[in-house]
Amino acid sequence: MxxxxxxxxxxxxxxxxxxxxxxxxxxxxxxxxxxxxxxxxxxxxxxxxxxxxxxxxxxxxxxxxxxxxIVQKEDYKKFITGKLLHGYFEDSASSMLSFFLEEKKLAIKDLDEIFKIIQQHKS
Structure with a gap:
């Protein structure tokens, strides 16, 4: 592609x-x-x-x-998220997460889900 x-x-x-x-x-x-x-x-x-x-x-x-x-949604999502991360957060996921927290775009339950995902990927 x-x-x-x-x-x-x-x-x-x-x-x-x-x-x-x-x-x-x-x-x-x-x-x-x-x-x-x-x-x-x-x-x-x-x-x-x-x-x-x-x-x-x-x-x-x-x-x-x-x-x-012919372009799958998942492929476009990866592309556009990568562009956002690179263009606005200097390729730092922690900077992006911090931004969403400061802007109150994430609730505590979202953070709990993120921690669960992190734990799953550590295993």
């Missing part, structure tokens, strides 16, 4: 819809989007851009296309 590219907010929203439904026509993608729904042509254009970027492919049914993701 080529190097992943960062998606725009709109592209990411469409990808989340596609990851949920696994494959579908533009209408199916629109059905999963929050209100106010974007215009059909807007979604169609964004899906074609995603195809050009290598995130989506399609099967043809006459003039219609059923789209499906």
């Amino acid at each position: 080529d190097e992943l590219k960062e998606l725009t907010k709109a592209e990411e929203q469409i990808m989340h819809s596609l990851w949920e439904i696994e494959n579908g026509f533009v209408k199916d993608i629109i059905d999963r989007l929050p209100d106010p729904k974007p215009a059909y042509n807007t979604v169609s254009t964004i899906v074609r851009i995603l195809e050009t970027k290598g995130f989506v492919d399609h099967e043809s049914f006459g003039k219609s296309h059923r789209y499906f993701p």
Whole structure:
């Protein structure tokens, strides 16, 4: 797979819809989007851009296309998290964790879960 590219907010929203439904026509993608729904042509254009970027492919049914993701959500999550960690936290997970704690984005129960995960990985 080529190097992943960062998606725009709109592209990411469409990808989340596609990851949920696994494959579908533009209408199916629109059905999963929050209100106010974007215009059909807007979604169609964004899906074609995603195809050009290598995130989506399609099967043809006459003039219609059923789209499906070729980049998995987990792969994009790893890419975007790595970019965040490198770009804003100098590759320091502890700096990132500290930031989330200071911004009150983590609750004590989240920390308990993190400690459990750390303990599991130590074994």
